[in-house]
Amino acid sequence: MENKKIFLSRIFPKIGTALLKKAGFTVTSWNQDRPMTQEELIEKAKENNALFCTVGDKIDQKFLNECVHLDIISQFAVGYDNIDVVEATKLGIPIGNTPDVLSKATADIAFGLMIATSRKMFYLHKSIINNEWKYFKPTGNLGIELENKTIGIYGLGRIGIEMAKRCKGAYNMNIIYHNRKPNIIAEKELGAKYVDFNTLLEQSDVLSVHCSLNTETIGIFNKTAFDQMKPSSIFINTSRGLIHNEPDLIDALNTGKIWGAGLDVTNPEPMQADNVLLQMENVSILPHIGSGTVETRNQMATLAALNIIEFYKNNNVPHIVNPEVLKKD
Numbered sequence: 001m002e003n004k005k006i007f008l009s010r011i012f013p014k015i016g017t018a019l020l021k022k023a024g025f026t027v028t029s030w031n032q033d034r035p036m037t038q039e040e041l042i043e044k045a046k047e048n049n050a051l052f053c054t055v056g057d058k059i060d061q062k063f064l065n066e067c068v069h070l071d072i073i074s075q076f077a078v079g080y081d082n083i084d085v086v087e088a089t090k091l092g093i094p095i096g097n098t099p100d101v102l103s104k105a106t107a108d109i110a111f112g113l114m115i116a117t118s119r120k121m122f123y124l125h126k127s128i129i130n131n132e133w134k135y136f137k138p139t140g141n142l143g144i145e146l147e148n149k150t151i152g153i154y155g156l157g158r159i160g161i162e163m164a165k166r167c168k169g170a171y172n173m174n175i176i177y178h179n180r181k182p183n184i185i186a187e188k189e190l191g192a193k194y195v196d197f198n199t200l201l202e203q204s205d206v207l208s209v210h211c212s213l214n215t216e217t218i219g220i221f222n223k224t225a226f227d228q229m230k231p232s233s234i235f236i237n238t239s240r241g242l243i244h245n246e247p248d249l250i251d252a253l254n255t256g257k258i259w260g261a262g263l264d265v266t267n268p269e270p271m272q273a274d275n276v277l278l279q280m281e282n283v284s285i286l287p288h289i290g291s292g293t294v295e296t297r298n299q300m301a302t303l304a305a306l307n308i309i310e311f312y313k314n315n316n317v318p319h320i321v322n323p324e325v326l327k328k329d
């Protein structure tokens, strides 16, 4: 492995580099405080055998066809919608990712956004900065309570379950969900009930998105969807910004089709400072920090490094998105 060169597309937690170096690889890393352009990424990838990359790095058909020599691409994230997996599979390039370790941290952000939105926390915090806290208002700045309400989970996978557990434990919320297939464990352990998409929209007091971005989910939360939701409902998205249609969301909030929204992901990212959503009373927005704890990011860096190490050592990628690539060998 001494002669294998690994390139890291960002400044990642040190533990990833340390593991790769310890395993005998030559490791270099992008060290500027901005993401690489695709041209820069292609140029660096060409000088290396493997790529350690993340959300926002454009690993599309163009990139892959210029970098067919790559032995493996290891994504520091659970989502991999920035990567053309079909093309990578065609070219025989394994794609690793980092599931599980970020589920609790991401669910914490969904849960936090739900509470923050229901009590207008971000907006009221800004009002103090704007010198608008004048006196205690018995009928002003009122939020809504979550106790015994219905949480609707769109995509009850690893992160969705963690969100459901938090809602059940803290507020005894009734759990409904919509998935490609029923989640029997969640039904047994949390009393979660599978419903069709329309029922999810109609019955959720809080609707939290935890699916991956793909051709079925892109733009699914649009005007048609928001029109079916309760006027008192809160929409939460900690998955990918492209899953909701932003102009339709703004319109749904302005016309009272829904009550509030909490977003950790936007479309596009980064969101610009003059976005109207940032001025709204019942909206809470964070800059895509779902997995952003020291512990979780260290675990993600460890998994992403182990995917590369195991690949070169044992032709095995512990967390692989396209396992058929390895089976062919």
Ligand code: GLV
Residues within 6 Å of the ligand: 055, 076, 077, 078, 079, 080, 102, 239, 290, 291
């Ligand atoms: C972050 O967004 C991830 O997919 O891990």
